Amino acid sequence: MRYETVIGLEVHIELATESKIFCSCSAKFGGEQNDHVCPACCGMPGMLPIVNKHVVDLGMAAGMMLNCDINRVTTFDKKSYYYPDLPCSYQTTQWFAPVSVNGRVDIETSKGKKSIRIKQIHMEEDAGKLVHDDWTNTSLVDFNRTSVPLIEIVSQPDLSSAEEVIAYLERLRSLLRFAKVSECRMEQGSMRCDVNLSVRPEGSDVLGVRTEMKNMNSLSAIARAIEYETARHIDAIENGTEELVQETRRWDDTKGASFAMRNKETAGDYRYFPDPNVMPIVIDDEWFNTVKSNLPEFPEVKKARYIDELGLAEGDAEHLIQSRAFCDCFEGAYEVCGNAKEAANWLIFDCSKILNQKQQTVDQLNISGKALGELIKLVLDEKVSRANAKKILSAMFEEELDPAEYAKANGFIVSNDTGAMESVIAAVIAADPKSVNDYKNGKEKALMALFGKCMKELKGNCNPQVLREMLLKSIENA
Amino acid sequence: MKLYVSQSSAAAGCVAVDDMILTTDQPTAAGSKMLDGYMSLFGAEVVEKIKAAGYEVGGKVNVGEFSIDMLGETSFYGECADESGKLAGAVAEVVKADGVKACLTLDVNGMPRRAAAIAKTVFLKPTYGTVSRYGTIPVACSGETVGVMANTTANLRDVLEAVIGHDDKDGTSLSDEKCALLKRDSDFKAVKKIAVIKAMTDKVDGAVAADIDAFKAVAEKNGIEVCEIDGSELLAAKAAWNVLMSAELCNNVSRYDGVKYGYRTPNYTNIDELYTNSRTEAFGMLLKSAILYGSQSLLYTEKNRGAYDKSLRVRRVVYDYMAKLFEEYDALLMPVCSKAAYTKADTDSNVTLSFEENVYTAPASITGLPAVVVNGVQLVGKAFSDSALLAVAEICEKEGK
Numbered sequence: 001m002r003y004e005t006v007i008g009l010e011v012h013i014e015l016a017t018e019s020k021i022f023c024s025c026s027a028k029f030g031g032e033q034n035d036h037v038c039p040a041c042c043g044m045p046g047m048l049p050i051v052n053k054h055v056v057d058l059g060m061a062a063g064m065m066l067n068c069d070i071n072r073v074t075t076f077d078k079k080s081y082y083y084p085d086l087p088c089s090y091q092t093t094q095w096f097a098p099v100s101v102n103g104r105v106d107i108e109t110s111k112g113k114k115s116i117r118i119k120q121i122h123m124e125e126d127a128g129k130l131v132h133d134d135w136t137n138t139s140l141v142d143f144n145r146t147s148v149p150l151i152e153i154v155s156q157p158d159l160s161s162a163e164e165v166i167a168y169l170e171r172l173r174s175l176l177r178f179a180k181v182s183e184c185r186m187e188q189g190s191m192r193c194d195v196n197l198s199v200r201p202e203g204s205d206v207l208g209v210r211t212e213m214k215n216m217n218s219l220s221a222i223a224r225a226i227e228y229e230t231a232r233h234i235d236a237i238e239n240g241t242e243e244l245v246q247e248t249r250r251w252d253d254t255k256g257a258s259f260a261m262r263n264k265e266t267a268g269d270y271r272y273f274p275d276p277n278v279m280p281i282v283i284d285d286e287w288f289n290t291v292k293s294n295l296p297e298f299p300e301v302k303k304a305r306y307i308d309e310l311g312l313a314e315g316d317a318e319h320l321i322q323s324r325a326f327c328d329c330f331e332g333a334y335e336v337c338g339n340a341k342e343a344a345n346w347l348i349f350d351c352s353k354i355l356n357q358k359q360q361t362v363d364q365l366n367i368s369g370k371a372l373g374e375l376i377k378l379v380l381d382e383k384v385s386r387a388n389a390k391k392i393l394s395a396m397f398e399e400e401l402d403p404a405e406y407a408k409a410n411g412f413i414v415s416n417d418t419g420a421m422e423s424v425i426a427a428v429i430a431a432d433p434k435s436v437n438d439y440k441n442g443k444e445k446a447l448m449a450l451f452g453k454c455m456k457e458l459k460g461n462c463n464p465q466v467l468r469e470m471l472l473k474s475i476e477n478a
Numbered sequence: 479m480k481l482y483v484s485q486s487s488a489a490a491g492c493v494a495v496d497d498m499i500l501t502t503d504q505p506t507a508a509g510s511k512m513l514d515g516y517m518s519l520f521g522a523e524v525v526e527k528i529k530a531a532g533y534e535v536g537g538k539v540n541v542g543e544f545s546i547d548m549l550g551e552t553s554f555y556g557e558c559a560d561e562s563g564k565l566a567g568a569v570a571e572v573v574k575a576d577g578v579k580a581c582l583t584l585d586v587n588g589m590p591r592r593a594a595a596i597a598k599t600v601f602l603k604p605t606y607g608t609v610s611r612y613g614t615i616p617v618a619c620s621g622e623t624v625g626v627m628a629n630t631t632a633n634l635r636d637v638l639e640a641v642i643g644h645d646d647k648d649g650t651s652l653s654d655e656k657c658a659l660l661k662r663d664s665d666f667k668a669v670k671k672i673a674v675i676k677a678m679t680d681k682v683d684g685a686v687a688a689d690i691d692a693f694k695a696v697a698e699k700n701g702i703e704v705c706e707i708d709g710s711e712l713l714a715a716k717a718a719w720n721v722l723m724s725a726e727l728c729n730n731v732s733r734y735d736g737v738k739y740g741y742r743t744p745n746y747t748n749i750d751e752l753y754t755n756s757r758t759e760a761f762g763m764l765l766k767s768a769i770l771y772g773s774q775s776l777l778y779t780e781k782n783r784g785a786y787d788k789s790l791r792v793r794r795v796v797y798d799y800m801a802k803l804f805e806e807y808d809a810l811l812m813p814v815c816s817k818a819a820y821t822k823a824d825t826d827s828n829v830t831l832s833f834e835e836n837v838y839t840a841p842a843s844i845t846g847l848p849a850v851v852v853n854g855v856q857l858v859g860k861a862f863s864d865s866a867l868l869a870v871a872e873i874c875e876k877e878g879k
Contacts, residue, residue: 044518044739087733089732089733090732273725276650277619277648278649
């Protein structure tokens with residue numbers, strides 16, 4: 001018999017806010033243990049939750065990017081369960097009226113295009129972190145992550161393979177990075193994924209027994225886990241190797257296997273109820289429109305525009321839309337220098353190279369498009385040589401600077417002083433008669449050597465075309 | 479009565495706060511072994527406000543465990559009772575005996591109202607949202623309110639005006655403009671017509687009935703019309719409030735798990751035992767009952783959408799019913815409790831007595847409407863009519879008993 005896999009995903013994404021969801025503590029990743037805590041986020045009695053409005057902005061933005069309907073009245077609810085990393089023994093989340101519902105994400109795989117329905121996106125607070133010390137047999141709690149804002153994106157069970165799941169997650173990541181909702185960095189846990197999976201005979205409309213694998217945080221592990229779970233389910237159905245039960249399982253990537261987790265709770269036991277301390281949040285037209293107008297173009301709309309209107313090659317456009325930071329910088333640079341091809345090249349080659357050297361991701365690009373545009377303009381206007389412009393670019397990655405002023409201060413401005421050029425040429429020719437002779441005897445390379453020496457003497461600050469012509473003339477006369 | 483006393487408690491400039499209100503210089507225990515000796519890192523907004531108004535915090539007054547009992551009888555620190563065993567709420571005894579200007583006390587389940595009725599002090603549970611709950615131990619957040627108790631209405635008004643006002647730290651706090659409606663000079667329509675809720679007054683003992691009759695006489699003498707209506711609908715508030723209060727309580731006290739602060743059992747070998755034994759050893763019987771009741775009411779099954787949801791609907795029905803009554807009447811007169819006195823024996827034999835006696839206090843708790851207790855009776859008014867209700871209390875004071 002042939003089987004099909006039915007997969008639904010719950011994706012947790014940490015929002016890119018400065019502060020936590022209900023208090024003003026820093027929401028930054030890392031820090032000394034229990035450094036980003038206050039009486040509110042470590043569950044002391046008497047503190048009341050005050051909703052961080054930026055969290056709602058981002059919850060709405062995520063919903064809009066994923067084609068959701070926005071609930072104009074959205075509420076927070078309490079979810080009760082005991083765990084030492086949950087200081088109040090309840091999590092404030094959204095159960096009855098989540099901020100965004102009924103969305104859609106379009107993906108493309110080797111099997112073609114497909115739409116994945118989004119059931120809902122809700123906002124909630126993260127829990128803390130337990131640190132286990134086997135040596136002293138103790139467990140300690142770090143509350144830094146407690147109350148860091150999250151959204152949970154719940155898909156319908158529309159996915160049917162690891163390839164689709166990866167395509168879906170990559171698409172989510174791209175859209176949400178674009179809208180600056182989150183950096184979606186799986187390695188830092190700012191994007192985590194619960195995989196709900198069941199298997200049924202192909203064509204059946206009855207769902208099989210579902211298992212859930214929690215807190216997956218790498219795409220390759222997710223792919224392996226899905227393949228393993230699918231095989232395990234099919235084996236159980238066909239060969240009766242084990243009885244499938246609805247349960248939560250833990251994926252062990254090193255062992256390449258999933259294991260059942262102790263699970264005493266079912267959904268009904270969370271005892272959700274509306275948080276009486278958080279008034280319903282009413283999203284009026286003004287608020288809605290402000291968030292909507294701040295949304296970026298969708299990546300493929302940008303890509304089409306780059307190709308059709310700005311004349312970029314498809315490969316270049318595709319490269320740029322991998323990152324919102326690149327797009328912003330590209331658009332800013334283009335506006336100043338007016339040359340899309342140049343702007344794209346500087347980003348794709350030169351900036352990428354520097355980021356690589358600094359071991360930074362494309363999203364960490366921190367130079368302004370305006371400055372890059374000004375730098376390109378200096379090159380195009382032949383005021384700074386390309387080689388020197390690259391030096392200026394490196395400096396721009398270290399500090400914010402005005403390229404023209406920096407060029408001036410560092411002697412990078414091309415000089416049109418032909419007198420200075422003539423004396424340098426004369427000196428170089430006089431010092432290297434061998435190369436002059438070689439060139440005269442037909443060795444083209446010798447000219448390059450002489451040209452390079454002149455350029456070096458002039459610190460690159462001359463018009464190469466003019467220098468070449470003057471050099472040739474001097475050689476002829478020599 | 480007082481658990482902790484400040485060094486300088488100059489009576490006239492001194493306001494006491496109950497053990498549900500967090501202070502940074504004195505422990506706050508909510509009357510529970512769980513929080514015995516708990517020192518908060520921050521003080522309640524009301525404490526900051528009374529200090530800013532020039533008052534001293536005169537001490538911490540004992541309450542029952544999380545203040546859901548009758549008259550403080552479930553406190554870890556013992557009840558407040560006279561030699562005959564008659565219970566007195568410590569908050570009222572402090573006001574009467576110590577001569578503090580007033581006492582701020584969190585009205586969760588009517589305890590301060592009962593204490594005021596028995597001790598014949600004046601108490602106001604203000605309109606919900608006019609006094610910040612920031613820094614009060616949370617129990618039933620959707621209905622509890624910091625109230626003010628005093629010997630005289632004038633003192634009560636002074637302290638009330640010091641503590642009302644918007645607070646950014648409390649998401650349910652109303653605007654300064656709304657809060658200002660509670661002030662003396664508010665031109666809120668005076669109370670001209672009062673409805674006595676017969677469904678409640680029928681059930682009280684002779685002494686309480688006498689208080690009600692005396693009040694009626696004073697009111698009528700001062701040109702206030704007093705009518706009688708059945709008002710059985712209001713009796714539904716009790717069951718709904720017990721569910722809502724217990725559900726919120728269950729959730730709010732779940733943070734006391736022995737992990738972070740508060741009582742931790744010495745008897746555990748794993749996390750489940752740590753939770754269970756800490757809570758079993760530190761919580762009293764009434765609180766445990768409320769936790770179980772509240773937890774159960776929040777459970778969802780396929781057939782039953784939960785007692786909690788139904789209670790939310792009853793809350794709305796009660797509110798609408800009262801709003802309709804307020805089209806005709808300016809205030810509703812209800813007893814505060816069915817008897818003029820309770821003993822430890824009463825509460826020992828019926829641990830959850832406060833979940834029955836709150837039939838009189840639940841309508842104002844569940845709706846957040848203001849309630850004044852004066853001369854042993856309770857007047858419930860429409861939202862923001864606090865000052866008008868206090869004006870009636872002033873009339874009673876002027877007339878004496």
